[in-house]
Amino acid sequence: MIYTDIKHFSHGHNLKLLCDKTPYKCDGCKEPGWGPRYRCEDCNFDLHKECALYSSSMSHPFYKNRSFEFLESPITYNRYCNACGRDILGFVYHCYATGHDLHPLCANLPCTLQADGVELRLHDKLSSKCGKCRTRTLWGNVRGWSYRSSTGYEFYVSCVKKMAVENWEKKYFGEGEKNDLAMEITNPTNFQLTNIRGSNSGKGMISKCWKIAKVVISLLFSILTGDPIGVTTCLIGSLFS
Numbered sequence: 001m002i003y004t005d006i007k008h009f010s011h012g013h014n015l016k017l018l019c020d021k022t023p024y025k026c027d028g029c030k031e032p033g034w035g036p037r038y039r040c041e042d043c044n045f046d047l048h049k050e051c052a053l054y055s056s057s058m059s060h061p062f063y064k065n066r067s068f069e070f071l072e073s074p075i076t077y078n079r080y081c082n083a084c085g086r087d088i089l090g091f092v093y094h095c096y097a098t099g100h101d102l103h104p105l106c107a108n109l110p111c112t113l114q115a116d117g118v119e120l121r122l123h124d125k126l127s128s129k130c131g132k133c134r135t136r137t138l139w140g141n142v143r144g145w146s147y148r149s150s151t152g153y154e155f156y157v158s159c160v161k162k163m164a165v166e167n168w169e170k171k172y173f174g175e176g177e178k179n180d181l182a183m184e185i186t187n188p189t190n191f192q193l194t195n196i197r198g199s200n201s202g203k204g205m206i207s208k209c210w211k212i213a214k215v216v217i218s219l220l221f222s223i224l225t226g227d228p229i230g231v232t233t234c235l236i237g238s239l240f241s
């Protein structure tokens with residue numbers, strides 16, 4: 001069931017479901033968002049769907065027999081999300097037994113996703129170096145979650161989030177005119193893929209790899225930003241052209 005008008009404890013007015021692709025900052029978890037959100041137009045107040053339609057408690061397959069409680073704010077300062085490694089600044093799911101924290105958006109990431117013959121599976125650790133940052137840990141002992149494709153690509157949830165946020169901030173708050181293409185990737189030379197390397201690879205093979213990688217990144221952007229796959233694919237097309 002899709003709720004188009006809701007009441008939420010964090011705001012005094014009703015929130016209405018808004019579906020557009022303009023970037024926003026969630027006033028619940030303080031993380032960026034794209035696509036559908038619950039919004040109070042008069043107050044410029046936005047919530048991710050996952051923050052608006054929260055559960056008081058939840059479980060996750062990565063933490064068997066554990067329960068995460070929904071909190072309005074972190075239990076202490078300097079908390080980070082165990083999925084993406086970013087700071088916890090607002091709404092959070094916290095496990096008192098293990099001490100783990102998850103952003104509501106990260107807690108609800110799908111375990112599998114498929115499109116154009118490519119399947120992505122969510123993992124709680126990397127099996128190889130991330131295709132973006134080329135490391136196997138986020139920082140310190142923080143491993144972070146990753147998506148692994150059936151075609152061999154693997155990316156940190158953190159890296160895809162960071163790439164989306166950096167391009168959003170650059171386009172929407174910094175350089176150039178504000179527009180709906182706020183998450184367009186503008187620096188493809190910085191995006192290295194672990195499966196595309198070596199001087200012996202033929203042009204045909206590299207071209208095929210880029211096409212597959214485009215599908216993978218499109219899927220990742222779609223699930224991490226809440227943006228429709230079709231829109232996301234269009235926006236990142238310049239990366240692979």
